[in-house]
Amino acid sequence: MQRSQTGQSIMTSVIPGIGGCKSMGEVRVRFAPSPTGKLHIGGVRTALFNFLFAKKNSGKFILRIEDTDFERSKDEFLEDICNSLQWLKLNWDEGPDNRNPENKNEYFQSQRMEIYKEHAFKLLETGMAYRCFCSRERLDNLREKQKIEKSDFIGYDGHCRSLSMEEIEKNLEMKLPYTVRVKVPEGEISFDDMVREKITFPALNFDDFIILRSDLFPTYNFTVVVDDHLMNISHVIRGEDHISNTPKQIILYNAFKWEIPKFGHLPLIFGEDGKLLSKRHGAVSVLEFKEQGYLPEAIINFLALLGWSFDSEREVFSMEELIELFSVEKISKKAARFSYEKLLWYNTIYLNEKSPVEKLHLIKPYLLKEAAIKDWTGESEAKLLKLIEVCGDRIKKLPDLVFYAKPVFNEPESIDEKGEKKFLSSEENLRTLFTINSELNKINRTDFVSGRLEGIVRSITEREGLNPNKIFQAIRLILTGGLLSAGLFETMEIMGKETVVYRIEKYLKGKGIY
C-alpha cells in the first residue's frame, strides 16, 4: 500500500466529513489544548487568534483534545475547556461534542493511538525512521557525558541508526524493548513564520528524536504532525514556546513527504510582574474571571488587543469587528503583560452597554450568594432595577452592585467610626436630623421621591444655618453605615419612606433624642 493511499483511507475512515481532498486554499486552523488543567487566559488568547483568523478567512476552527497524558488528563478539565470556550463564544466548527463528553470522538488524540502507530511504522518501512534499542541508562550516561564535556550538541548519538538487519532481527526476537526514532537529515531547517520573519535552525541542533516510545505510544511532536496533516490544517497558530518544536515537526512532514502548513507563533502572556502567567498571579482560568464578574466581551476585547492592534486610535471592538479587522501582520512579536486594570476598564465599557434588566439578570446570582436580599420579590426586583440605574458607572464588575444593594435591603450592622465622629457627633446636627425626619414622616409614601426629599433636607439645613453637605453625609451614614453610596436622595427613594424614617429614628433614639 502506498503512503498516500494509507493516508487517504485513515482520513476517510476516521474523520468522516473531512474527506480526502485537500481543497486548495481552504483555511483550517486548530486549537489543541491538553485537558490537564483549567483553560487559562493564555490558552484563550491562542484560541481567540485562531478563531479570528479562521472566521476572517471563512475557514474552519477546529478543537482537538491532546489527551495522551493519561495520568494528568481529566474529564473535568475537558469540560472546563469546552465551557470556557463556549462562554466566550469561541465556538468550534469541528471537535468534541461536549453535550456528550463520555462519547469521545476522533478529535481526541487518545482515540487515535492506532493511527499514530500505523504512521510510525510507515516511516519504519520507508527507512525514514529506525528502531532504537538503547537502554535508558545508556541515554542518561550519554547525556551526562555530553554535559560534562560541555559539548555543543546534547542529544542522541545515532547509535542504533546503522544497526544491521540481523542485529535488529536478533533484538526483536529477544523481545528487547525499542523506541522508534526519525532519521534526521543533514542540513539546516528554516521556515517562514507568519508573525515573525524567516526562522532558521542550524543542523547541529537536532538529534534523531523519538516518535514512538517503548510502550509504542507516540510522542507529542509526532501526534501533532500526523493530526495536523490528517485534519488538513492549513495554518498552525500557537504560542511562541513552540518555535523550537517547529523544525522537528518540519522534519516529520518531510519524512512523510507531506505538505507543510504555514506556522505562526504568538507572543506569550506574562503576569503583571513580567513572569510567565501562572496561578500565583490571581485569576488565570477563564471561569475564575467569570466568577469574579467579568463579561466575556471584555475578556475577548482585552485579549485581542494584547498582542494585536488595529491602529493607534481604536481599541474597543466587538467580536464581529474583530473578525472583520483581524490581520496576522498586526500581531505583535513581543510578549505582553496581563493587566487586570485594563481588563476592568473594558469590563466597565461592556457592562454599561447593557440594559438594567440585562444587568440585573447577570448580577442576580451574586446578590443571592451574598445574602444581600432575603426575599426575591417583584418589589425587590423593581428596587434593584432603579438602583442599577442610579449606580451607573459605579458598577465595574458584576458583584459590585452587592455593596450598594446591601444597605437598601439590610439595616447597616455598624456605622463607620470616623464618619460618625465627623458628622454625627454634634448635638446640633442630631437635632436638625430630628426635624428633618419629622418632615420626612409627613410625606405620603407615594410622594417619597428624590427631588422632594432633597428640597426638604436642603431647606431645613439652610434654615438652621448648617452646611447641607455635612447633613447629607450624616444621613448617608445612618442609612448605609458608610460614606459611599449612589446619589443620596435616589438611594433614599429606593429604600422607601418606612425604611428611611425608621432607621433615622432608631439612630436618634439610640443617641437619646426623641
Added chain:
RNA sequence: GUCCUCAUCGUCUAGGGGCCUAGGACACUGGCCUUUCACGCCGGCAACCGGGGUUCGAAUCCCCGUGAGGACGCCA
C-alpha cells in the same frame, strides 16, 4: 552550555528613513463639575536598552553587546 525569539512612556501599543520637539489607551496626577463615590470635561507626568556603523538624515536598516523569555526528555 548550545540554539531560537524578543526589546518605544509604569502597562498595552502606534511607528516600517525625513510628517517624531515620538501619537493613542490604561494607570497615576492637577483642575472643573459635584451631597460622598463614580462618571464626564480640560490639563499634566512619562519612553525609542547601550555602543558602533550605513545615510544628507535613523525609533525605523546592519553589526556587536546587554537584558528578558523560550526550547534543548521514552512531558505535552
